[in-house]
Amino acid sequence: MNFSVHFDEATIDRLGAAVERSGLTRNRIIVQAVREWLERNEEPGWPESLREHFRNPAPELVEEALDVQAWASALAPEREPRW
Structure with missing residues (x-):
């Protein structure tokens, strides 16, 4: 462009x-x-592991369980999770 x-x-x-x-x-x-x-x-995006988790229609069938702490640590340290 x-x-x-x-x-x-x-x-x-x-x-x-x-x-x-x-x-x-x-x-x-x-x-x-x-x-x-x-x-x-830019606003930080969600880590790839979390995006992949929500891309999967049946995440409970994935061999590896989602580790919330792993993606939460990727958020900017000065920002708190919004939930």
């Missing part, structure tokens, strides 16, 4: 210098910066 982003001159200059240093394109640097920002600031 394409869209326009407008930067001030100082940011454009800094981005140009980063392109020269890194050898990456402006677009690649911007994409990487946005991905890193999202990883740091």
